Amino acid sequence: MYHPVHCNSCSCKRAMAVSCVDCYRPCRPGCTNQTCGVVAENPLVSTVTVGVSLGEDVVAVPSIIDGSSPAALAFILRFxxxxxxxxxxEGLPKGVNGILGLARTETALHTTHIQLIAHKFALCMPSSTAAKGVMIFGNGPYIFSPTHDDLPKSLMYTPLLVNPVSTSPVYSEAGPFVExxxxxxPSESMALPSP
Structure with a gap:
């Protein structure tokens, strides 16, 4: 159930708040007085809003139990x-309703809410705009139908790097860069064909 994150709370400090927000309208999700104000960003087009009210809610995530068998939804409380x-x-595919943060912050999905699994994820991109991709957190196994092959044996591993210079439109010189x-x-990359 949704509830606002109030200024000066532990959750607000973990979220690296930039302000305390008063919206002076009837209370609703995203509009509650004395709430933690954070930065909301779309890094694809470098769009940013500062002072967006932070809240917490329950999120349901599909899970699998042996790498292939669907299990019950996993509920993440106070997300x-x-x-x-x-x-x-803007700039995101049609039908997208939000952006999930995977930065090196204390409020990112993989750092605070899935603590019992390895800090790894696999991103399988669809081969067409009609298909859906999938993101899997943890070590796997990652087994997909119809072949039932364990995909990590054929996946490439790419370590995530920390850039010494932030590319985010809003950051603190003293703070760590989170991207x-x-x-x-460049000598090994190949040009993509034109559409």
């Missing part, structure tokens, strides 16, 4: 969320 402006979705990057060797 940090913001209700930002719709322009923050992830991957190393790319």
């Amino acid at each position: 940090p969320i913001t209700c930002g402006a719709t322009y923050l979705l 992830h990057f991957i190393g790319v060797n």
